[in-house]
Amino acid sequence: MNVLELTGILLLLASFFSIINLRLLKLPQTIGLMVLAIGLSVAILIIGLIFPKFLESVIEMNNSFDFSVLLIDIMLPFLLFAGAISVNVHQLLKDKLTILLLASFGVVFSTFAVGLGVFWLIEQPFFGLDTLGLTLVDCLLFGSLIAPTDPIAVLSIVKKMKLSPTTETRIAGESLFNDGIGVVVFLTLLKVKMSGIENVTIGNVSSLFANEVFGGIFIGCLLGYLGLKLVKYVENEHVELEVLITLSLVLLVSIISSKFHFSGPLGVVMMGLFLNRNIDTDSGEVGVQKAMGDYVYKFWHLLDETLNAILFILIGLAIIPIFQNFNSTYLIISILTILIVVISRSIGVFVPIKFLSFFKTFEKGTAFIISWGGLRGGLSIALALNLPDELGQGKDLLLFLSYSVVLFSILVQGLTLEKLSKKI
Numbered sequence: 001m002n003v004l005e006l007t008g009i010l011l012l013l014a015s016f017f018s019i020i021n022l023r024l025l026k027l028p029q030t031i032g033l034m035v036l037a038i039g040l041s042v043a044i045l046i047i048g049l050i051f052p053k054f055l056e057s058v059i060e061m062n063n064s065f066d067f068s069v070l071l072i073d074i075m076l077p078f079l080l081f082a083g084a085i086s087v088n089v090h091q092l093l094k095d096k097l098t099i100l101l102l103a104s105f106g107v108v109f110s111t112f113a114v115g116l117g118v119f120w121l122i123e124q125p126f127f128g129l130d131t132l133g134l135t136l137v138d139c140l141l142f143g144s145l146i147a148p149t150d151p152i153a154v155l156s157i158v159k160k161m162k163l164s165p166t167t168e169t170r171i172a173g174e175s176l177f178n179d180g181i182g183v184v185v186f187l188t189l190l191k192v193k194m195s196g197i198e199n200v201t202i203g204n205v206s207s208l209f210a211n212e213v214f215g216g217i218f219i220g221c222l223l224g225y226l227g228l229k230l231v232k233y234v235e236n237e238h239v240e241l242e243v244l245i246t247l248s249l250v251l252l253v254s255i256i257s258s259k260f261h262f263s264g265p266l267g268v269v270m271m272g273l274f275l276n277r278n279i280d281t282d283s284g285e286v287g288v289q290k291a292m293g294d295y296v297y298k299f300w301h302l303l304d305e306t307l308n309a310i311l312f313i314l315i316g317l318a319i320i321p322i323f324q325n326f327n328s329t330y331l332i333i334s335i336l337t338i339l340i341v342v343i344s345r346s347i348g349v350f351v352p353i354k355f356l357s358f359f360k361t362f363e364k365g366t367a368f369i370i371s372w373g374g375l376r377g378g379l380s381i382a383l384a385l386n387l388p389d390e391l392g393q394g395k396d397l398l399l400f401l402s403y404s405v406v407l408f409s410i411l412v413q414g415l416t417l418e419k420l421s422k423k424i
Helices: 003-025 029-050 052-063 067-086 089-094 096-122 136-146 151-158 165-195 202-234 239-260 264-274 294-318 320-324 328-356 366-372 378-385 393-423
Strands: none
Touching: 003 029, 003 294, 029 052, 029 151, 029 294, 029 320, 029 393, 052 294, 052 320, 067 151, 067 165, 067 239, 067 264, 067 294, 067 378, 089 096, 089 165, 096 136, 096 165, 096 328, 136 165, 136 378, 136 393, 151 165, 151 393, 165 202, 165 264, 165 366, 165 378, 202 239, 202 264, 239 264, 239 294, 294 378, 328 366, 328 393, 366 393, 378 393
């Protein structure tokens, strides 16, 4: 199947599922698409029992694209940029310490807490998984890929919850930045894994981490500043040219980051803040002139919605192996892993907020909303698919756990977040 055919099928499914969700399910877009995508996967497997060739053709189509490359290198930069240009940049700058502490401490703590917890579980002879040969570094890799939340899923639900601008910005900002930090931690641990733990020094790891983080921030700020000057020079009357400029800048950040081993996600987020809407919510008026015309922001909102729809259909297709490789032991481990992930996320959020509450004011229930609203999505699955093939059956287990956490977070946490937050 060529790219045109595949794109046509995905767009058709995205449109069809969006209509069904809008008219029948009436769920938040992210959750509705996920439910329908899972239903599609189950239907494909049932039909595949009757017509095996049909299932083979779907699996072949599924394998015709690299989900990991498609998301991380192509879709994620556009989705993160679209989120960054819509966040309240004034409020974000006021609360930068809160957001950075939540994003950094939360991801690092969850990485080690989840990694150690999963490693302890698989080492227990009771489960019979100690023969898979998974090391502590492998489990830390899993912890790092499941730690970052999905800003696309989080923002689509938070926008409908009518929270205060301060709380909404804290949630949105933390979700945007922990994505970039999560990818950096994953790539750092992956380098440790590939190089061999015995060949790695603290200096090497620190250098790699710093290069990813500061390089991504630098290139994002540089191109964001240059892009801001360029769109102001063009003026907002030429909105079609501004669209072209923003598209090319997002791709340029990704290309440069890939070449120099910078963090692309952090880069596009920083650039998006420079080209932000710049709405001052305190006065209700435009504080700084919008970097670009309204048409440009509407274009990015449309692109965000379209890619978001396609993303969750791809996730639904990607989880077909879960149903094929269903294992009762894996199910028990996945339930325990979900508990570890939820508890780790809660601690990673409650501790910084408790510390910051001595200096800042937080609305009642903020910590709960941020922790329970930490939905996982396509990024976690894409990173899981990037795990080394040398892990063998160990990789299958970690993939199963990744899919399980993603499904739980979107279907259970996503469906209950709004009701629970209203009660609080």
